[in-house]
Amino acid sequence: MKNHFFFYTIGILGLTILYSSCANSEIYPPHPQVVDVYFNKDTVNAMHLNNAESFVINIDFQDGDGDIGSTEAEPESNVFVTDGRNNNFYEYTVPFDLQSPSVNKSISGTIHLSVENACCTPITGIPCLPPPNAVYNTFDSVRYSVYIKDRSGNVSNSFTSQPLYLLCVN
Numbered sequence: 001m002k003n004h005f006f007f008y009t010i011g012i013l014g015l016t017i018l019y020s021s022c023a024n025s026e027i028y029p030p031h032p033q034v035v036d037v038y039f040n041k042d043t044v045n046a047m048h049l050n051n052a053e054s055f056v057i058n059i060d061f062q063d064g065d066g067d068i069g070s071t072e073a074e075p076e077s078n079v080f081v082t083d084g085r086n087n088n089f090y091e092y093t094v095p096f097d098l099q100s101p102s103v104n105k106s107i108s109g110t111i112h113l114s115v116e117n118a119c120c121t122p123i124t125g126i127p128c129l130p131p132p133n134a135v136y137n138t139f140d141s142v143r144y145s146v147y148i149k150d151r152s153g154n155v156s157n158s159f160t161s162q163p164l165y166l167l168c169v170n
Contacts, residue, residue: 028064028106030152034159035108036060037146044118046140046166052117055164057081059111059146066105067151069096074151079111084143084160085121096151111148118142120168136168
């Protein structure tokens with residue numbers, strides 16, 4: 001009889017621990033959601049492609065079914081970024097290494113996109129070439145709109161960043 005009580009107590013304790021670890025987890029809807037987009041700096045040197053300063057776009061997200069990221073079998077683009085100045089569209093692929101550690105598949109986190117450069121918009125001439133091919137204002141700014149797509153094909157909301165300031169002179 002003692003053995004049954006011992007195993008019963010251990011079983012209840014195990015279920016309580018399992019329940020409490022699941023109960024503390026956030027549960028998100030199955031469609032991904034972008035909750036913030038921000039940069040690792042507020043101003044970058046963007047005068048020429050040869051010496052432009054790189055920066056990072058940080059994307060905070062949530063996904064209820066935890067299927068963010070591409071796989072080798074399905075290497076699709078899943079992060080989409082639009083330059084608000086000219087509507088240039090960029091696609092990125094985030095690998096599938098984002099998994100929830102709990103029974104609940106909901107995940108949240110930050111995707112970091114390294115961007116090698118951003119071009120200033122010229123007043124005249126061809127952008128991103130060394131002078132005298134273009135004339136620029138001293139500063140430019142860019143806002144990026146970002147959305148993500150999960151492996152089920154669910155598309156998130158679009159979230160627009162605060163401005164990133166570009167230094168456009170030598």
